[in-house]
Amino acid sequence: MPDILKEVLKFIPDNTVISDSVFEGANIVLYTKSKEFFLNNNGLIKSIVDSIKKRVELRPDPSITMDREKAEELIRKLIPKDAGLDQVLFDVQRSIVVIEADKPGVAIGKNGELLRQIKEKTLWVPEVRRTPSIKSKLIENIRAVLYENNDYRKKFLHKIGKRIYDGWTKERRSEWIRVTFLGAARHVGRSCILLQTPESKVLLDCGVDIAANDEDQFPILDVPEFNLSQLDAVVLSHAHLDHSGLLSYLFKMGYRGPVYCTLPTRDITALLALDFISIAQKDARDTIFSSTDVKEMVKHTVVLEYEEVTDITPDIRITLYNAGHVLGSAMVHIHIGNGLHNLLYSGDVNYENSNLLHKAVTKFPRLETVIMEATYGGKDDNPATRQECEDELIRIFKETYEKRGKVLIPVLGVGRAQEIMLIVEKAFRNKLLPEIPVYVQGMVWDVTAIHTAYPDFFNINVRRAIFHKDQNPFLSKIFKHIASQKEMQEVIEGGPCIILATSGMMTGGASVEYFKALADSDRNAVVLVSYQGPTSLGRRLENGDKEIRMSENEIIKVKLNVYTLKGFSGHSSRDQLMDFVNMLDPKPKKIILVHGESSKCLDLASSIHKQFRIETIAPRTLDTVRIR
Protein backbone atom coordinates (compact mmCIF):
# COMPACT_ATOMS: atom_id res chain seq x y z
CA MET A 1 0.00 0.00 0.00
CA PRO A 2 1.39 3.47 -0.89
CA ASP A 3 2.78 5.38 2.10
CA ILE A 4 0.26 8.19 2.03
CA LEU A 5 -2.68 5.76 2.26
CA LYS A 6 -1.05 4.05 5.26
CA GLU A 7 -0.68 7.44 6.88
CA VAL A 8 -4.32 8.34 6.23
CA LEU A 9 -5.47 5.09 7.85
CA LYS A 10 -3.47 5.90 10.99
CA PHE A 11 -5.89 8.80 11.61
CA ILE A 12 -8.84 6.44 11.97
CA PRO A 13 -8.99 4.91 15.50
CA ASP A 14 -10.73 1.71 14.46
CA ASN A 15 -9.69 1.40 10.86
CA THR A 16 -11.42 -1.93 10.39
CA VAL A 17 -14.40 0.24 9.31
CA ILE A 18 -12.42 1.07 6.15
CA SER A 19 -12.93 -1.63 3.51
CA ASP A 20 -10.82 -0.03 0.78
CA SER A 21 -8.61 3.01 0.23
CA VAL A 22 -7.78 4.15 -3.28
CA PHE A 23 -6.65 7.11 -5.32
CA GLU A 24 -8.81 8.96 -7.79
CA GLY A 25 -6.02 10.90 -9.46
CA ALA A 26 -4.64 13.16 -6.76
CA ASN A 27 -7.65 12.59 -4.49
CA ILE A 28 -7.90 9.89 -1.85
CA VAL A 29 -11.11 7.91 -1.48
CA LEU A 30 -11.94 5.70 1.50
CA TYR A 31 -14.74 3.15 1.38
CA THR A 32 -16.53 1.95 4.49
CA LYS A 33 -18.92 -0.90 5.22
CA SER A 34 -20.17 0.87 8.31
CA LYS A 35 -23.33 2.89 7.73
CA GLU A 36 -22.78 4.54 11.11
CA PHE A 37 -19.26 5.69 10.21
CA PHE A 38 -20.31 6.85 6.73
CA LEU A 39 -23.14 9.04 8.00
CA ASN A 40 -21.50 10.22 11.18
CA ASN A 41 -17.72 10.38 11.49
CA ASN A 42 -17.65 13.53 13.63
CA GLY A 43 -15.47 15.59 11.35
CA LEU A 44 -12.74 12.95 11.29
CA ILE A 45 -12.39 13.11 7.49
CA LYS A 46 -12.15 16.90 7.62
CA SER A 47 -9.39 16.72 10.19
CA ILE A 48 -7.45 14.30 7.95
CA VAL A 49 -7.80 16.76 5.06
CA ASP A 50 -6.57 19.62 7.26
CA SER A 51 -3.63 17.59 8.40
CA ILE A 52 -2.32 16.08 5.15
CA LYS A 53 -3.54 18.93 2.90
CA LYS A 54 -4.94 16.52 0.30
CA ARG A 55 -8.52 15.92 -0.72
CA VAL A 56 -9.98 12.89 1.07
CA GLU A 57 -13.48 11.58 0.47
CA LEU A 58 -15.45 8.93 2.34
CA ARG A 59 -17.87 6.73 0.43
CA PRO A 60 -20.03 3.75 1.34
CA ASP A 61 -18.66 0.39 0.25
CA PRO A 62 -20.59 -0.80 -2.85
CA SER A 63 -21.86 -3.77 -0.79
CA ILE A 64 -23.96 -1.57 1.52
CA THR A 65 -25.58 0.68 -1.11
CA MET A 66 -29.32 0.31 -1.67
CA ASP A 67 -30.53 -1.86 -4.54
CA ARG A 68 -30.39 0.36 -7.67
CA GLU A 69 -34.01 -0.01 -8.69
CA LYS A 70 -35.23 0.85 -5.22
CA ALA A 71 -32.81 3.75 -4.92
CA GLU A 72 -33.95 5.24 -8.22
CA GLU A 73 -37.57 4.92 -7.18
CA LEU A 74 -36.84 6.70 -3.93
CA ILE A 75 -34.85 9.45 -5.63
CA ARG A 76 -37.65 10.08 -8.12
CA LYS A 77 -40.09 10.30 -5.22
CA LEU A 78 -37.92 12.72 -3.21
CA ILE A 79 -37.06 15.21 -5.94
CA PRO A 80 -39.88 17.66 -6.76
CA LYS A 81 -41.45 17.65 -10.24
CA ASP A 82 -40.27 21.15 -11.15
CA ALA A 83 -36.61 20.06 -10.94
CA GLY A 84 -37.20 18.42 -14.34
CA LEU A 85 -35.55 15.16 -13.33
CA ASP A 86 -34.11 13.32 -16.31
CA GLN A 87 -31.73 10.37 -16.04
CA VAL A 88 -30.55 8.65 -12.87
CA LEU A 89 -27.25 6.84 -13.49
CA PHE A 90 -25.31 4.62 -11.13
CA ASP A 91 -21.52 4.46 -11.02
CA VAL A 92 -21.51 1.15 -9.16
CA GLN A 93 -17.78 0.81 -8.48
CA ARG A 94 -17.59 4.26 -6.93
CA SER A 95 -20.96 4.20 -5.09
CA ILE A 96 -21.98 7.39 -6.90
CA VAL A 97 -25.43 8.14 -8.30
CA VAL A 98 -25.59 10.83 -10.98
CA ILE A 99 -28.88 12.71 -11.10
CA GLU A 100 -29.59 14.72 -14.24
CA ALA A 101 -32.07 17.56 -13.94
CA ASP A 102 -33.16 20.71 -15.79
CA LYS A 103 -32.89 22.67 -12.56
CA PRO A 104 -30.04 21.29 -10.44
CA GLY A 105 -30.74 23.88 -7.72
CA VAL A 106 -34.21 22.43 -7.13
CA ALA A 107 -32.89 18.86 -7.19
CA ILE A 108 -30.23 19.69 -4.59
CA GLY A 109 -32.78 21.30 -2.31
CA LYS A 110 -32.37 24.16 0.12
CA ASN A 111 -28.89 23.97 1.70
CA GLY A 112 -28.45 20.57 0.06
CA GLU A 113 -31.29 19.08 2.12
CA LEU A 114 -32.51 16.69 -0.59
CA LEU A 115 -29.01 15.42 -1.30
CA ARG A 116 -28.52 14.78 2.41
CA GLN A 117 -31.73 12.75 2.51
CA ILE A 118 -30.78 10.75 -0.59
CA LYS A 119 -27.39 9.98 0.90
CA GLU A 120 -28.88 8.91 4.22
CA LYS A 121 -31.67 6.77 2.84
CA THR A 122 -29.91 5.10 -0.11
CA LEU A 123 -26.26 5.07 0.98
CA TRP A 124 -25.29 6.28 -2.47
CA VAL A 125 -23.27 9.48 -2.94
CA PRO A 126 -25.48 11.76 -5.06
CA GLU A 127 -24.08 14.12 -7.71
CA VAL A 128 -26.42 16.44 -9.60
CA ARG A 129 -25.80 17.47 -13.23
CA ARG A 130 -27.66 19.87 -15.51
CA THR A 131 -29.45 18.37 -18.52
CA PRO A 132 -28.18 20.23 -21.61
CA SER A 133 -30.92 22.47 -23.06
CA ILE A 134 -30.04 21.28 -26.56
CA LYS A 135 -29.73 17.50 -26.72
CA SER A 136 -26.33 16.38 -27.90
CA LYS A 137 -25.67 12.90 -29.19
CA LEU A 138 -21.99 13.49 -28.60
CA ILE A 139 -22.31 14.35 -24.92
CA GLU A 140 -24.49 11.26 -24.50
CA ASN A 141 -21.86 9.14 -26.28
CA ILE A 142 -19.03 10.53 -24.19
CA ARG A 143 -20.94 9.89 -21.00
CA ALA A 144 -21.70 6.38 -22.25
CA VAL A 145 -18.01 5.70 -22.93
CA LEU A 146 -17.11 6.80 -19.42
CA TYR A 147 -20.02 4.87 -17.93
CA GLU A 148 -19.18 1.63 -19.77
CA ASN A 149 -15.60 1.94 -18.59
CA ASN A 150 -16.26 2.72 -14.94
CA ASP A 151 -14.27 -0.27 -13.83
CA TYR A 152 -11.29 0.63 -16.00
CA ARG A 153 -11.51 4.28 -14.91
CA LYS A 154 -11.35 3.33 -11.25
CA LYS A 155 -8.13 1.38 -11.81
CA PHE A 156 -6.72 4.05 -14.11
CA LEU A 157 -7.32 6.84 -11.57
CA HIS A 158 -5.72 4.73 -8.85
CA LYS A 159 -2.66 4.23 -11.04
CA ILE A 160 -2.32 7.99 -11.56
CA GLY A 161 -2.47 8.50 -7.80
CA LYS A 162 0.23 5.89 -7.24
CA ARG A 163 2.51 7.76 -9.62
CA ILE A 164 1.75 11.15 -8.00
CA TYR A 165 2.40 9.91 -4.48
CA ASP A 166 5.27 7.63 -5.44
CA GLY A 167 7.78 8.00 -2.58
CA TRP A 168 5.59 10.62 -0.94
CA THR A 169 7.70 10.98 2.16
CA LYS A 170 10.91 11.37 0.16
CA GLU A 171 12.50 14.82 0.23
CA ARG A 172 12.42 16.16 -3.34
CA ARG A 173 14.97 18.49 -4.81
CA SER A 174 14.07 19.49 -8.35
CA GLU A 175 17.15 21.27 -9.56
CA TRP A 176 16.23 22.18 -13.08
CA ILE A 177 13.25 22.89 -15.35
CA ARG A 178 13.35 22.86 -19.13
CA VAL A 179 10.73 23.53 -21.79
CA THR A 180 11.11 22.34 -25.37
CA PHE A 181 8.94 23.84 -28.10
CA LEU A 182 7.90 20.98 -30.37
CA GLY A 183 5.66 23.30 -32.40
CA ALA A 184 4.04 26.75 -32.50
CA ALA A 185 7.19 28.69 -31.78
CA ARG A 186 7.23 31.65 -34.19
CA HIS A 187 4.31 29.91 -35.83
CA VAL A 188 0.52 29.77 -35.30
CA GLY A 189 -0.66 26.16 -35.19
CA ARG A 190 0.57 22.77 -33.87
CA SER A 191 1.04 23.99 -30.28
CA CYS A 192 3.06 21.47 -28.29
CA ILE A 193 5.44 22.11 -25.42
CA LEU A 194 7.40 19.50 -23.49
CA LEU A 195 8.01 20.44 -19.87
CA GLN A 196 10.74 18.47 -18.11
CA THR A 197 12.06 18.29 -14.57
CA PRO A 198 14.26 15.58 -13.02
CA GLU A 199 11.01 13.89 -11.88
CA SER A 200 8.49 14.60 -14.63
CA LYS A 201 7.73 14.87 -18.31
CA VAL A 202 4.53 16.74 -19.17
CA LEU A 203 3.17 17.82 -22.52
CA LEU A 204 1.31 21.11 -22.77
CA ASP A 205 -1.11 20.85 -25.72
CA CYS A 206 -0.68 18.66 -28.79
CA GLY A 207 -2.08 20.39 -31.85
CA VAL A 208 -1.98 20.30 -35.63
CA ASP A 209 -1.73 23.04 -38.21
CA ILE A 210 -4.43 22.09 -40.69
CA ALA A 211 -3.57 24.92 -43.07
CA ALA A 212 0.15 24.06 -43.33
CA ASN A 213 2.05 21.93 -45.82
CA ASP A 214 2.65 18.32 -44.87
CA GLU A 215 5.99 18.73 -43.13
CA ASP A 216 4.81 21.61 -40.92
CA GLN A 217 1.44 20.10 -40.02
CA PHE A 218 2.41 18.24 -36.88
CA PRO A 219 4.58 18.99 -33.87
CA ILE A 220 8.03 17.44 -34.13
CA LEU A 221 7.81 14.42 -31.85
CA ASP A 222 10.78 12.44 -33.15
CA VAL A 223 13.31 14.23 -30.98
CA PRO A 224 15.52 12.54 -28.38
CA GLU A 225 13.85 14.24 -25.42
CA PHE A 226 10.38 13.04 -26.34
CA ASN A 227 9.54 9.49 -25.40
CA LEU A 228 5.86 8.61 -25.32
CA SER A 229 6.34 5.75 -22.87
CA GLN A 230 7.90 8.13 -20.33
CA LEU A 231 5.27 10.83 -20.60
CA ASP A 232 3.51 11.46 -17.27
CA ALA A 233 0.64 13.63 -18.39
CA VAL A 234 -0.80 15.87 -21.08
CA VAL A 235 -2.44 19.15 -20.14
CA LEU A 236 -4.79 20.64 -22.70
CA SER A 237 -5.40 24.41 -22.68
CA HIS A 238 -8.44 24.30 -24.97
CA ALA A 239 -10.16 22.34 -27.69
CA HIS A 240 -9.11 24.13 -30.90
CA LEU A 241 -7.38 21.73 -33.30
CA ASP A 242 -4.15 23.71 -33.28
CA HIS A 243 -3.91 22.79 -29.59
CA SER A 244 -5.68 19.41 -29.41
CA GLY A 245 -5.66 17.92 -32.92
CA LEU A 246 -2.88 15.38 -32.44
CA LEU A 247 -3.93 14.16 -29.01
CA SER A 248 -5.86 11.12 -30.29
CA TYR A 249 -2.76 10.16 -32.26
CA LEU A 250 -0.78 9.88 -29.01
CA PHE A 251 -3.33 7.26 -27.93
CA LYS A 252 -2.98 5.48 -31.24
CA MET A 253 0.75 5.31 -30.56
CA GLY A 254 0.08 3.70 -27.19
CA TYR A 255 -0.11 6.54 -24.70
CA ARG A 256 -2.36 5.57 -21.77
CA GLY A 257 -1.64 8.33 -19.27
CA PRO A 258 -3.94 11.12 -18.17
CA VAL A 259 -5.10 14.17 -20.12
CA TYR A 260 -6.06 17.11 -17.89
CA CYS A 261 -8.53 19.74 -19.11
CA THR A 262 -11.91 21.29 -18.35
CA LEU A 263 -15.19 19.48 -19.03
CA PRO A 264 -16.14 21.55 -22.11
CA THR A 265 -12.62 21.10 -23.49
CA ARG A 266 -12.93 17.31 -23.18
CA ASP A 267 -16.24 17.22 -25.04
CA ILE A 268 -15.33 19.71 -27.75
CA THR A 269 -11.93 18.08 -28.31
CA ALA A 270 -13.63 14.73 -28.90
CA LEU A 271 -16.15 16.35 -31.23
CA LEU A 272 -13.49 18.16 -33.27
CA ALA A 273 -11.39 15.01 -33.52
CA LEU A 274 -14.37 13.03 -34.83
CA ASP A 275 -15.19 15.85 -37.26
CA PHE A 276 -11.55 15.86 -38.41
CA ILE A 277 -11.91 12.15 -39.25
CA SER A 278 -15.20 12.60 -41.09
CA ILE A 279 -13.87 15.50 -43.22
CA ALA A 280 -10.83 13.43 -44.19
CA GLN A 281 -13.08 10.50 -45.10
CA LYS A 282 -15.20 12.74 -47.33
CA ASP A 283 -12.05 13.86 -49.15
CA ALA A 284 -10.98 10.19 -49.34
CA ARG A 285 -7.85 11.01 -47.35
CA ASP A 286 -6.28 8.71 -44.76
CA THR A 287 -6.46 9.87 -41.17
CA ILE A 288 -3.68 9.37 -38.74
CA PHE A 289 -6.07 8.24 -36.01
CA SER A 290 -9.47 6.60 -35.76
CA SER A 291 -12.56 6.98 -33.60
CA THR A 292 -11.24 4.18 -31.37
CA ASP A 293 -8.30 6.42 -30.49
CA VAL A 294 -10.66 9.31 -29.74
CA LYS A 295 -12.55 6.98 -27.39
CA GLU A 296 -9.29 6.07 -25.62
CA MET A 297 -8.58 9.77 -25.18
CA VAL A 298 -11.99 10.34 -23.58
CA LYS A 299 -11.43 7.34 -21.28
CA HIS A 300 -8.15 8.83 -20.05
CA THR A 301 -9.30 12.40 -19.51
CA VAL A 302 -9.35 13.85 -16.03
CA VAL A 303 -11.47 16.98 -15.86
CA LEU A 304 -10.65 19.90 -13.62
CA GLU A 305 -12.60 22.95 -12.66
CA TYR A 306 -11.12 26.41 -12.91
CA GLU A 307 -8.92 27.19 -9.92
CA GLU A 308 -8.94 23.61 -8.64
CA VAL A 309 -5.39 22.78 -7.53
CA THR A 310 -4.20 19.27 -8.47
CA ASP A 311 -0.97 17.34 -8.25
CA ILE A 312 -0.23 15.59 -11.55
CA THR A 313 3.24 14.18 -10.84
CA PRO A 314 5.41 13.99 -7.70
CA ASP A 315 6.80 17.50 -8.32
CA ILE A 316 4.20 19.24 -10.51
CA ARG A 317 0.94 20.76 -9.37
CA ILE A 318 -1.37 22.50 -11.84
CA THR A 319 -4.29 24.90 -11.65
CA LEU A 320 -6.44 25.90 -14.62
CA TYR A 321 -7.62 29.51 -14.90
CA ASN A 322 -10.15 31.09 -17.25
CA ALA A 323 -8.40 32.28 -20.44
CA GLY A 324 -11.43 34.07 -21.95
CA HIS A 325 -10.71 32.51 -25.35
CA VAL A 326 -13.40 29.85 -25.96
CA LEU A 327 -15.74 27.84 -23.74
CA GLY A 328 -13.66 25.98 -21.18
CA SER A 329 -10.36 27.47 -22.38
CA ALA A 330 -7.72 27.59 -19.71
CA MET A 331 -4.39 29.04 -18.80
CA VAL A 332 -2.29 26.45 -17.01
CA HIS A 333 -0.55 27.56 -13.85
CA ILE A 334 2.23 25.12 -13.01
CA HIS A 335 3.80 24.94 -9.59
CA ILE A 336 7.05 22.99 -9.73
CA GLY A 337 8.97 21.46 -6.85
CA ASN A 338 8.25 22.61 -3.36
CA GLY A 339 8.10 26.32 -4.17
CA LEU A 340 10.92 26.02 -6.71
CA HIS A 341 9.20 27.74 -9.63
CA ASN A 342 5.82 28.96 -10.92
CA LEU A 343 5.14 28.88 -14.63
CA LEU A 344 2.06 30.09 -16.47
CA TYR A 345 1.19 28.76 -19.92
CA SER A 346 -1.39 31.12 -21.40
CA GLY A 347 -2.64 28.89 -24.22
CA ASP A 348 -4.77 31.27 -26.31
CA VAL A 349 -5.84 34.21 -24.24
CA ASN A 350 -8.40 36.97 -24.58
CA TYR A 351 -8.05 39.92 -22.27
CA GLU A 352 -11.41 41.46 -23.15
CA ASN A 353 -14.96 40.60 -22.09
CA SER A 354 -16.88 39.08 -24.99
CA ASN A 355 -20.60 38.39 -25.36
CA LEU A 356 -19.89 34.84 -24.25
CA LEU A 357 -17.03 34.89 -21.77
CA HIS A 358 -15.36 36.83 -19.06
CA LYS A 359 -11.85 38.09 -19.85
CA ALA A 360 -8.74 36.18 -18.75
CA VAL A 361 -7.61 36.06 -15.14
CA THR A 362 -4.41 37.98 -14.28
CA LYS A 363 -3.98 37.32 -10.57
CA PHE A 364 -2.04 34.24 -9.46
CA PRO A 365 -0.67 33.02 -6.16
CA ARG A 366 2.90 33.12 -7.48
CA LEU A 367 4.47 33.66 -10.87
CA GLU A 368 8.01 33.69 -12.23
CA THR A 369 7.80 32.69 -15.90
CA VAL A 370 5.02 33.10 -18.48
CA ILE A 371 4.75 31.32 -21.83
CA MET A 372 2.38 33.56 -23.74
CA GLU A 373 0.71 33.60 -27.13
CA ALA A 374 1.47 36.37 -29.64
CA THR A 375 -1.06 35.77 -32.43
CA TYR A 376 -1.79 39.49 -32.69
CA GLY A 377 1.48 40.62 -31.17
CA GLY A 378 2.52 42.95 -34.02
CA LYS A 379 2.51 46.72 -33.52
CA ASP A 380 -0.38 47.19 -35.94
CA ASP A 381 -2.48 44.33 -34.62
CA ASN A 382 -5.13 46.51 -33.06
CA PRO A 383 -8.24 45.78 -35.06
CA ALA A 384 -11.44 47.76 -34.69
CA THR A 385 -13.10 47.30 -31.32
CA ARG A 386 -15.64 44.59 -30.64
CA GLN A 387 -18.46 47.16 -30.63
CA GLU A 388 -17.37 48.67 -33.97
CA CYS A 389 -17.22 45.19 -35.46
CA GLU A 390 -20.66 44.31 -34.09
CA ASP A 391 -22.14 47.44 -35.68
CA GLU A 392 -20.38 46.71 -38.97
CA LEU A 393 -21.57 43.10 -38.94
CA ILE A 394 -25.19 44.16 -38.40
CA ARG A 395 -24.78 46.67 -41.28
CA ILE A 396 -23.47 43.91 -43.60
CA PHE A 397 -26.38 41.64 -42.60
CA LYS A 398 -28.92 44.37 -43.32
CA GLU A 399 -27.37 45.48 -46.60
CA THR A 400 -27.04 41.91 -47.90
CA TYR A 401 -30.60 41.12 -46.80
CA GLU A 402 -31.91 44.13 -48.72
CA LYS A 403 -30.07 42.90 -51.84
CA ARG A 404 -31.68 39.48 -51.26
CA GLY A 405 -28.21 37.99 -50.80
CA LYS A 406 -26.64 35.54 -48.39
CA VAL A 407 -23.91 36.12 -45.84
CA LEU A 408 -21.42 33.31 -45.26
CA ILE A 409 -19.37 33.40 -42.08
CA PRO A 410 -16.66 30.73 -42.01
CA VAL A 411 -16.12 29.86 -38.38
CA LEU A 412 -13.91 27.60 -36.37
CA GLY A 413 -17.03 25.98 -34.96
CA VAL A 414 -16.01 26.72 -31.42
CA GLY A 415 -16.15 30.17 -29.91
CA ARG A 416 -16.51 32.66 -32.74
CA ALA A 417 -19.60 30.83 -34.01
CA GLN A 418 -21.41 31.09 -30.67
CA GLU A 419 -20.23 34.69 -30.23
CA ILE A 420 -21.77 35.60 -33.62
CA MET A 421 -24.96 33.70 -32.68
CA LEU A 422 -25.26 35.83 -29.56
CA ILE A 423 -24.71 39.05 -31.54
CA VAL A 424 -27.37 38.16 -34.14
CA GLU A 425 -29.81 37.03 -31.46
CA LYS A 426 -29.29 40.27 -29.52
CA ALA A 427 -29.77 42.40 -32.67
CA PHE A 428 -32.91 40.44 -33.56
CA ARG A 429 -34.30 40.70 -30.01
CA ASN A 430 -33.61 44.47 -29.98
CA LYS A 431 -35.29 44.77 -33.42
CA LEU A 432 -32.11 46.01 -35.10
CA LEU A 433 -32.44 43.19 -37.63
CA PRO A 434 -35.40 41.61 -39.40
CA GLU A 435 -35.98 37.92 -38.79
CA ILE A 436 -33.24 36.59 -41.09
CA PRO A 437 -32.80 32.84 -40.76
CA VAL A 438 -29.40 31.83 -39.40
CA TYR A 439 -28.33 28.42 -40.67
CA VAL A 440 -25.99 26.68 -38.32
CA GLN A 441 -24.13 24.00 -40.23
CA GLY A 442 -23.61 20.48 -38.89
CA MET A 443 -20.86 20.41 -36.34
CA VAL A 444 -21.30 24.05 -35.27
CA TRP A 445 -24.69 23.07 -33.93
CA ASP A 446 -23.24 20.18 -31.93
CA VAL A 447 -20.68 22.49 -30.39
CA THR A 448 -23.47 24.93 -29.53
CA ALA A 449 -25.29 22.09 -27.80
CA ILE A 450 -22.18 21.43 -25.72
CA HIS A 451 -22.15 25.13 -24.81
CA THR A 452 -25.64 24.85 -23.36
CA ALA A 453 -24.55 21.90 -21.22
CA TYR A 454 -21.94 23.91 -19.32
CA PRO A 455 -23.42 27.33 -18.52
CA ASP A 456 -21.09 27.71 -15.55
CA PHE A 457 -18.29 28.52 -17.97
CA PHE A 458 -20.06 31.53 -19.52
CA ASN A 459 -19.99 35.09 -18.27
CA ILE A 460 -22.68 35.95 -15.77
CA ASN A 461 -25.18 37.44 -18.29
CA VAL A 462 -25.33 34.42 -20.58
CA ARG A 463 -25.32 32.10 -17.59
CA ARG A 464 -28.41 33.81 -16.16
CA ALA A 465 -30.18 33.74 -19.54
CA ILE A 466 -29.51 30.03 -19.96
CA PHE A 467 -30.97 29.27 -16.55
CA HIS A 468 -34.33 30.59 -17.84
CA LYS A 469 -35.43 28.40 -20.70
CA ASP A 470 -37.46 31.14 -22.44
CA GLN A 471 -34.47 33.52 -22.42
CA ASN A 472 -31.86 31.03 -23.59
CA PRO A 473 -30.34 32.85 -26.61
CA PHE A 474 -29.22 29.60 -28.26
CA LEU A 475 -32.83 28.37 -28.38
CA SER A 476 -34.01 31.43 -30.42
CA LYS A 477 -36.30 30.58 -33.33
CA ILE A 478 -33.97 32.31 -35.84
CA PHE A 479 -31.42 29.49 -35.56
CA LYS A 480 -31.86 26.50 -37.81
CA HIS A 481 -29.73 23.41 -37.74
CA ILE A 482 -28.50 22.17 -41.14
CA ALA A 483 -27.58 18.52 -40.94
CA SER A 484 -27.83 16.99 -44.40
CA GLN A 485 -26.56 17.64 -47.92
CA LYS A 486 -30.20 18.08 -49.01
CA GLU A 487 -30.82 20.80 -46.42
CA MET A 488 -27.59 22.48 -47.46
CA GLN A 489 -28.78 22.55 -51.08
CA GLU A 490 -32.06 24.11 -49.95
CA VAL A 491 -30.13 26.86 -48.16
CA ILE A 492 -28.10 27.55 -51.30
CA GLU A 493 -31.21 27.73 -53.47
CA GLY A 494 -33.31 29.58 -50.90
CA GLY A 495 -33.70 33.25 -49.90
CA PRO A 496 -31.54 35.67 -47.95
CA CYS A 497 -29.90 34.21 -44.88
CA ILE A 498 -26.86 34.03 -42.67
CA ILE A 499 -24.76 30.85 -42.78
CA LEU A 500 -22.32 29.73 -40.10
CA ALA A 501 -20.08 26.91 -41.35
CA THR A 502 -16.63 25.42 -40.75
CA SER A 503 -13.75 25.59 -41.40
CA GLY A 504 -12.84 29.07 -40.26
CA MET A 505 -9.89 29.41 -42.64
CA MET A 506 -11.87 27.77 -45.48
CA THR A 507 -9.35 24.96 -45.72
CA GLY A 508 -12.15 22.41 -46.21
CA GLY A 509 -15.58 21.56 -44.91
CA ALA A 510 -18.94 23.20 -45.58
CA SER A 511 -17.63 26.79 -45.67
CA VAL A 512 -15.75 25.95 -48.88
CA GLU A 513 -18.82 24.30 -50.43
CA TYR A 514 -20.98 27.32 -49.60
CA PHE A 515 -18.29 29.66 -50.90
CA LYS A 516 -18.21 27.89 -54.27
CA ALA A 517 -21.97 28.22 -54.53
CA LEU A 518 -22.13 31.88 -53.47
CA ALA A 519 -18.94 33.31 -55.04
CA ASP A 520 -20.51 34.15 -58.37
CA SER A 521 -22.86 36.94 -57.19
CA ASP A 522 -22.10 40.36 -55.74
CA ARG A 523 -25.35 40.19 -53.82
CA ASN A 524 -23.67 37.71 -51.47
CA ALA A 525 -21.00 38.34 -48.90
CA VAL A 526 -18.40 36.43 -46.94
CA VAL A 527 -17.29 37.79 -43.58
CA LEU A 528 -13.95 36.55 -42.29
CA VAL A 529 -13.86 36.69 -38.51
CA SER A 530 -11.02 34.30 -37.68
CA TYR A 531 -7.27 34.27 -38.01
CA GLN A 532 -6.43 33.18 -41.59
CA GLY A 533 -3.30 31.06 -42.03
CA PRO A 534 -0.79 32.29 -44.64
CA THR A 535 -1.62 29.59 -47.20
CA SER A 536 -5.37 29.32 -46.55
CA LEU A 537 -8.20 30.16 -48.95
CA GLY A 538 -9.44 32.69 -46.40
CA ARG A 539 -6.11 34.53 -46.53
CA ARG A 540 -6.30 34.69 -50.34
CA LEU A 541 -9.75 36.25 -50.12
CA GLU A 542 -8.48 38.68 -47.47
CA ASN A 543 -5.70 39.61 -49.88
CA GLY A 544 -8.31 40.44 -52.53
CA ASP A 545 -7.68 37.55 -54.96
CA LYS A 546 -10.39 37.63 -57.61
CA GLU A 547 -9.67 34.24 -59.12
CA ILE A 548 -9.16 31.19 -56.98
CA ARG A 549 -7.89 27.93 -58.40
CA MET A 550 -9.59 25.22 -56.35
CA SER A 551 -8.12 22.29 -58.24
CA GLU A 552 -6.55 21.31 -61.53
CA ASN A 553 -9.61 22.31 -63.56
CA GLU A 554 -11.74 24.34 -61.20
CA ILE A 555 -11.28 28.11 -61.06
CA ILE A 556 -13.70 30.20 -59.02
CA LYS A 557 -14.28 33.84 -59.93
CA VAL A 558 -14.83 35.88 -56.80
CA LYS A 559 -17.68 38.32 -57.25
CA LEU A 560 -19.13 38.21 -53.75
CA ASN A 561 -18.17 40.91 -51.25
CA VAL A 562 -15.36 40.02 -48.89
CA TYR A 563 -15.22 41.61 -45.44
CA THR A 564 -12.69 41.07 -42.70
CA LEU A 565 -13.75 41.76 -39.12
CA LYS A 566 -11.01 40.95 -36.63
CA GLY A 567 -12.66 42.47 -33.55
CA PHE A 568 -14.50 39.25 -32.61
CA SER A 569 -11.29 37.40 -32.23
CA GLY A 570 -10.94 35.09 -29.26
CA HIS A 571 -7.38 36.38 -29.12
CA SER A 572 -6.20 39.53 -27.45
CA SER A 573 -5.24 42.41 -29.71
CA ARG A 574 -1.73 43.82 -29.36
CA ASP A 575 -2.93 46.44 -26.85
CA GLN A 576 -4.81 43.82 -24.87
CA LEU A 577 -1.72 41.57 -24.73
CA MET A 578 0.25 44.50 -23.35
CA ASP A 579 -2.58 45.21 -20.88
CA PHE A 580 -2.59 41.58 -19.84
CA VAL A 581 1.15 41.69 -19.09
CA ASN A 582 0.71 44.97 -17.26
CA MET A 583 -2.02 43.51 -15.05
CA LEU A 584 -0.21 40.25 -14.26
CA ASP A 585 0.00 39.97 -10.51
CA PRO A 586 2.62 39.17 -9.36
CA LYS A 587 4.84 40.53 -12.13
CA PRO A 588 6.80 37.69 -13.79
CA LYS A 589 10.57 37.76 -14.30
CA LYS A 590 10.53 36.20 -17.73
CA ILE A 591 8.08 35.99 -20.64
CA ILE A 592 8.46 33.51 -23.49
CA LEU A 593 6.49 34.43 -26.63
CA VAL A 594 5.01 31.67 -28.80
CA HIS A 595 2.00 31.08 -31.08
CA GLY A 596 2.63 34.00 -33.43
CA GLU A 597 4.30 34.62 -36.77
CA SER A 598 8.01 35.35 -36.32
CA SER A 599 7.82 39.14 -36.68
CA LYS A 600 4.94 39.35 -34.19
CA CYS A 601 6.69 37.28 -31.53
CA LEU A 602 9.84 39.39 -31.90
CA ASP A 603 7.96 42.66 -31.94
CA LEU A 604 5.94 41.83 -28.84
CA ALA A 605 9.04 40.50 -27.08
CA SER A 606 10.90 43.73 -27.65
CA SER A 607 7.97 45.94 -26.59
CA ILE A 608 7.34 43.98 -23.38
CA HIS A 609 11.02 44.22 -22.54
CA LYS A 610 11.14 47.97 -23.16
CA GLN A 611 7.94 48.84 -21.38
CA PHE A 612 7.96 46.47 -18.41
CA ARG A 613 11.66 45.64 -18.00
CA ILE A 614 10.86 41.93 -18.10
CA GLU A 615 13.27 39.51 -19.79
CA THR A 616 11.68 38.15 -22.98
CA ILE A 617 12.48 35.33 -25.40
CA ALA A 618 10.93 34.33 -28.73
CA PRO A 619 12.17 30.75 -29.22
CA ARG A 620 12.03 28.86 -32.51
CA THR A 621 10.49 25.44 -32.89
CA LEU A 622 12.78 22.76 -31.38
CA ASP A 623 14.49 25.26 -29.09
CA THR A 624 14.79 24.24 -25.47
CA VAL A 625 14.75 26.93 -22.82
CA ARG A 626 16.03 26.25 -19.35
CA ILE A 627 13.82 28.26 -17.05
CA ARG A 628 15.46 27.23 -13.83
Ligand code: ZN
Ligand atom coordinates in the same frame (compact mmCIF):
# COMPACT_ATOMS: atom_id res chain seq x y z
ZN1 ZN B 1 -7.55 28.73 -29.89
